[in-house]
Amino acid sequence: MTKNLTPAHLIDAARAWARGSYALEAAVELLVQHDVWLHRPEFRRYAVDYITATYTRIPYAVIDWQAAHAALSRGRMPCSGSEAAVLRIALSIADGVPVELGPAITCLDATNLARVLAAINHAQGNRAAWLATRGDATS
Numbered sequence: 258m259t260k261n262l263t264p265a266h267l268i269d270a271a272r273a274w275a276r277g278s279y280a281l282e283a284a285v286e287l288l289v290q291h292d293v294w295l296h297r298p299e300f301r302r303y304a305v306d307y308i309t310a311t312y313t314r315i316p317y318a319v320i321d322w323q324a325a326h327a328a329l330s331r332g333r334m335p336c337s338g339s340e341a342a343v344l345r346i347a348l349s350i351a352d353g354v355p356v357e358l359g360p361a362i363t364c365l366d367a368t369n370l371a372r373v374l375a376a377i378n379h380a381q382g383n384r385a386a387w388l389a390t391r392g393d394a395t396s
Contacts, residue, residue: 262307262318267295270307270318283379284351285320290372290390291343293336303328322352338364346373350380 262270268289275281294300304325308317326348328334329341336344342361348354362370371390378386 264296266316267301267305267307267318270316271295271305271320273315274317274319279382279384280380281351282384283376284322284347286379286387287343287347287350287372287376288320290375290387291340291369293340294344294347297334297336299328299334300325303333320351322348322354326352326354339366339369343369343373346376350376 271285271289272282275285288294295305304321306319306321308319309315310317325334325344329336329344329348334344342364345354345356345361346358349356362373365373368390375386375390
């Protein structure tokens with residue numbers, strides 16, 4: 258259902274769905290800023306459901322974090338070590354999926370580590386945490 262959406266539309270719909278939960282906002286924004294997973298057809302197939310709110314007609318891209326975890330763990334979403342680490346950290350922030358933090362962060366480059374740190378900061382309530390990673394904050 259999400260295969261025909263433009264990336265920009267999917268990003269807007271995922272942000273709309275996450276709005277109101279710092280943890281979900283942070284995890285979604287980590288995926289947005291990482292700029293990999295929301296573009297992957299297998300991620301969209303296994304973990305994203307596109308719906309429209311009944312009364313407001315606002316489109317939502319609902320991320321099924323458990324389905325993403327299962328697909329990643331079963332090898333259904335091939336990726337590099339750093340791509341897997343970013344997704345695992347997003348899974349942990351959003352849904353409490355345990356992540357081995359040491360191995361996850363040691364395979365990240367400086368840019369992705371900054372994104373992860375911004376996501377952690379956002380999850381604790383600071384939406385402006387993204388300023389240092391991209392020059393503007395989500396509101």
